[in-house]
Amino acid sequence: MSTADLTIDLGALAQNWRALDAMSRAETGAVVKANGYGLGVERVAKVLAQAGARRFFVAVAEEGAALRQALGPGPEINVFSGHMEGDTALIRDHALVPMLNSIDQMLRHVEALPGHAFGVQLDSGMNRLGMEPAEWAALRDIALGQGPRLIMSHLACADEPDHPMNAQQLRVFKEMTADLDVPLSLASTGGILLGPAYHFDVTRPGIGVYGGRPFAEARPVVHLDVPVIQIRELEPGETVGYGNTWGAQRRTRLATIAAGYGDGLIRAMGPRAQVFADGRRCPVVGRVSMDLITVDITDLDHDPADVQLLGADQGVDDLADAAGTIGYEILTSLGARHARRFIE
Numbered sequence: 001m002s003t004a005d006l007t008i009d010l011g012a013l014a015q016n017w018r019a020l021d022a023m024s025r026a027e028t029g030a031v032v033k034a035n036g037y038g039l040g041v042e043r044v045a046k047v048l049a050q051a052g053a054r055r056f057f058v059a060v061a062e063e064g065a066a067l068r069q070a071l072g073p074g075p076e077i078n079v080f081s082g083h084m085e086g087d088t089a090l091i092r093d094h095a096l097v098p099m100l101n102s103i104d105q106m107l108r109h110v111e112a113l114p115g116h117a118f119g120v121q122l123d124s125g126m127n128r129l130g131m132e133p134a135e136w137a138a139l140r141d142i143a144l145g146q147g148p149r150l151i152m153s154h155l156a157c158a159d160e161p162d163h164p165m166n167a168q169q170l171r172v173f174k175e176m177t178a179d180l181d182v183p184l185s186l187a188s189t190g191g192i193l194l195g196p197a198y199h200f201d202v203t204r205p206g207i208g209v210y211g212g213r214p215f216a217e218a219r220p221v222v223h224l225d226v227p228v229i230q231i232r233e234l235e236p237g238e239t240v241g242y243g244n245t246w247g248a249q250r251r252t253r254l255a256t257i258a259a260g261y262g263d264g265l266i267r268a269m270g271p272r273a274q275v276f277a278d279g280r281r282c283p284v285v286g287r288v289s290m291d292l293i294t295v296d297i298t299d300l301d302h303d304p305a306d307v308q309l310l311g312a313d314q315g316v317d318d319l320a321d322a323a324g325t326i327g328y329e330i331l332t333s334l335g336a337r338h339a340r341r342f343i344e
């Protein structure tokens with residue numbers, strides 16, 4: 001077998017959720033959109049339900065349907081994109097709770113599924129999803145008459161604790177929800193870390209549960225071990241990979257490993273990335289190709305059978321930094337071709 005081994009530590013996942021739950025002065029939900037941040041929504045959601053999560057968030061109704069199948073009846077499933085045309089049967093058949101984003105969505109929902117549970121998403125300044133203050137002011141009484149289950153908004157800069165946008169959105173959200181007797185939600189992982197003023201009734205952690213920044217105390221959840229296909233010796237002056245971008249300055253031992261951008265390992269990380277062999281750092285050299293990466297193992301005292309790209313020595317954020325992106329993108333890019341292994 002020459003595909004990489006993607007190991008997902010469900011114990012660490014549950015521990016991360018419990019740690020965020022302990023920090024939340026509110027009910028702690030769990031965001032499992034994009035197939036559980038790329039890790040496999042079925043296993044992820046079941047473990048989080050066992051850990052105590054009773055409310056899950058997904059991006060679109062199709063994800064909600066798959067999640068309902070995994071979880072069975074009981075847990076609440078909130079859909080961020082609301083009630084889109086064509087969603088009605090999925091929302092009804094899988095008991096999903098759409099977070100309605102506009103007057104149009106509200107009308108669609110109450111006409112298609114009168115009496116069916118819903119929530120409302122407000123725009124407190126991010127300008128991505130949700131009703132703007134004026135729209136909400138016009139609709140508020142009608143919406144409240146229908147009994148929304150949750151009213152939420154989302155922070156644009158929660159991973160930057162000192163950013164003035166946080167306090168500004170908090171103020172706008174409070175103004176838009178003043179005197180309402182409906183559960184409220186504002187905080188994702190970053191919002192939980194901003195403190196109790198941001199917690200309201202329900203928190204919505206995602207990335208922290210999966211082991212990423214800004215939850216610095218998170219335990220790593222993802223381990224990616226990649227087999228070495230071939231090892232060769234290079235003389236000084238020989239070059240490696242497409243475009244001859246790297247040349248050996250010394251006698252070099254080079255390992256070719258079985259992973260590349262076709263496996264979601266972002267090509268741009270090339271010159272700054274590294275892998276680990278028994279805890280020792282080995283730089284990636286030359287370009288990342290679709291199926292292969294070349295690694296300088298000259299300083300190792302043995303020939304490794306595999307190397308580690310993600311794990312205790314290097315987390316999703318380290319790899320993200322090398323690629324000029326964020327841990328979220330590393331996670332959701334992984335795994336099209338990897339064998340996934342779940343450990344408890």
Ligand SMILES: *Cc1c(COP(=O)(O)O)cnc(C)c1O
Binds near residue numbers: 033153154190208
């Ligand atoms: C993705 C998302 C979350 C989770 O955010 P994290 O930063 O991963 O904790 C929460 N709320 C909304 C609306 C989201 O889109």
